[in-house]
Amino acid sequence: MDGHPSPRSHHPPPERDGSFNNDIESMDGGGGGAYFTAFLAYAGCNLILAATAAAICAYIAPAAAGSGIPEVKAYLNGVDAYSILAPSTLFVKIFGSILGVSAGFVLGKEGPMVHTGACIANLLGQGGSRKYHLTWNWLRYFKNDRDRRDLITCGSAAGVAAAFRAPVGGVLFALEEAASWWRSALLWRTFFTTAVVAVVLRALIEFCRSGKCGLFGQGGLIMFDLSSTIPTYTAQDVVAIIVLGIIGGVFGGLFNFLLDRILRAYSIINERGPPFKILLTITISIITSACSYGLPWLAPCTPCPVDAPEECPTIGRSGNFKNFQCPPGHYNGLASLFFNTNDDAIRNLFSSGTEKEFHMSTLFVFFTAIYCLGLVTYGIAVPSGLFIPVILAGATYGRIVGTLLGPISDLDPGLFALLGAASFLGGTMRMTVSVCVILLELTNDLHMLPLVMLVLLISKTIADSFNKGVYDQIVVMKGLPFMEAHAEPFMRHLVAGDVVSGPLISFSGVEKVGNIVHALRITGHNGFPVVDEPPVSEAPELVGLVLRSHLLVLLKGKNFMKEKVKTSGSFVLRRFGAFEFAKPGSGKGLKIEDLDFTDDELEMYVDLHPITNTSPYTVVETMSLAKAAVLFRALGLRHLLVVPKTPGRPPIVGILTRHDFMHEHIHGLFPNLGKSH
Secondary structure, X not given: OOOOOOOOOOOOOOHHXXXXXXXXXXXXXXXXXXXXXXXXXXXXXXXXHHHHHHHHHHXXXXXXXXXXXXXXXXXXXXXXXXXXXXXXXXXXXHHHXXXXXXXXXXXXXXXXXXXXXXXXXXXXXXXXEOOOOEEOHHHHHHOOHHHHHHHHHHHHHHHHHHHHOOHHHHHHHHHHHXXXXXXXXXXXXXXXXXXXXXXXXXXXXXXXXXXXXXXXXXXXXXXXXXXXXXXXXXXXXXXXXXXXXXXXXXXXXHHHHHHHHHXXXXXXXXXXXXXXXXXXXXXXXXXXXXXXXXXXXXXXXXXXXXXXXXOOOOOOOOOOOOOOOOOOOEEEHHHXXXXXXXXXXXXXXXXXXXXXXXXXXXXXXXXXXXXXHHHHHEOEOOEOXXXXXXXXXXXXXXHHHHHHOOOOOOOOHXXXXXXXXXXXXXXXXXXXXXXXXXXXXXXXXXXXXXXXXXXXXXXXXXXXXXXXXXXXXXXHHOOOOOOOOOOOHHHHHOEHHHHOOOOOOOEEOEEEHHHHHHHHHHOOOOEEEEXXXXXXXXXXXXEEEEEHHHHHHHHHHOOOEOOOOOOOOHHHHHHOOHHHHOOOOOOOOOOHHHOOOOHHHHOOEEEOHHHOEOOOOEEEOOOEHHHHHHHHHHHOOOOEEEEOOOOOOOOOOEEXXXXXXXXXXXXXXXXXXXXXX
């Protein structure tokens, strides 16, 4: 392990790395009963941690389960689902992730950290939380969709930067995977955010070097330093790397397929209520404990290397060489991977100059276990990321390929492990640029850049021929109306007027209060067209669009009139402050049920002109649906008004929202269209 730093962890050590491991290793003469007692103690601790994580997740914030990256991606696409970024979700995400990692599950903390960053950004973007008495008036300037979206993009970038200590990787992750709309101002804002993260992280690591923070902070900003190895590669190495890329694409496509099936099965269990969620989590916890405790018994004992740069066998929680029932001077390869923090297990696989450290049988067993446990763990009611299981599995089969191809390749198996991790990340997540930079920042190994690029491109291309990326699949499975950047081919055969769903509810420029209240009570629409009719105008004409939230603020003010006459609109400026019409925070907006009206008030009129958007985006009813979809997505719209092509008809045909562009909606209207394409 030439110059490889002694492995350490970067988060509080999971229980499985603690004294139970030492107890297990010291029971040479205890007999079978002692081993079983040790297993009960080990599995019991894991089970308590897992059940606690599942309980807070199931009862306080169900939205905190999983990685959270698909939900953040959907929010940044325009899906404003309640509770995705709520303060309760933030609380459960942080503590659930700590408990989940400590319980020994095969999951990462990286995905949840992206969601955590987005939740913090959302809390700032809505001016704090009134419910928890955390409010700041100066933050109200961010109370609009675009600024809040920008803040959440910066938050997700900060999450990646903190999780992987990769500031540039965080910016590229936000650009490539998270954000649907990108502009130059957002680039420097995310870069500034991740730079601050790097500085703060560096300061904390320096503070923790004195040993005040346990195992946190060891290893510096570069988590898996491989810079000591200077690879020179030949044509044979490139062939081996192409093979690795193909394997990564196949394994990645298979992983996504199986994960989709497992998540659909889990959703049936989880829908039955919190007790079933907790039961499922406990079941997976017992299986995980049984595998990590039981499988090392199958591994052969290996004599300690003579030139080991650290103590062998390892004494204590963290290290490369776990004794686990082997004679003195020997170590157990599987125990060194299982009974370790995830970071140290990855460090062991990436380590260079250690061709003989792991038997092939050890690597095969570990790969199978991590691949299967990673699949069954994602989807339980615990905050869980996919990065770590994918990197672990990829590094393991990379090392297997590196060992098998040793005779024809000069590359170190540790470097093959890095390329294997890259290939599996490319095969499951389908990210290229951000994963490439994150891996380079993780390992400090710029020499590997061409090979990492090559392996990522091959694995992504191969896997794309099977199915979508894992996060895209989860977005579809959760039923989130995500709009892709390109229109579906069948949309070219339809026009905007074909998919408008009715009946259309519109208001007059000066409308009776009772009509507005009735429309708001019977529908859930967020936007209504406003049409002026005689005698206010000579002929019916479209004034614009009025939002539900603005109507509720206007109705609450109760500036009603007895006559149906158009006003100057100055009363709105006098009666309301600018921030009253600002976008409310999650769950804080007015609801029609909160407002009460007398019979006399319902018979009065209110002028809608002052709060109507008089320049909404409109398309003609004969416009191609594909063009309308691209326009809708590119401009980040919520409502697109469809107007008639010929005069003499009502001035508006209908309103398009993102649901009208969804495949399921169009397929419901035109069942034969979807089948032919």
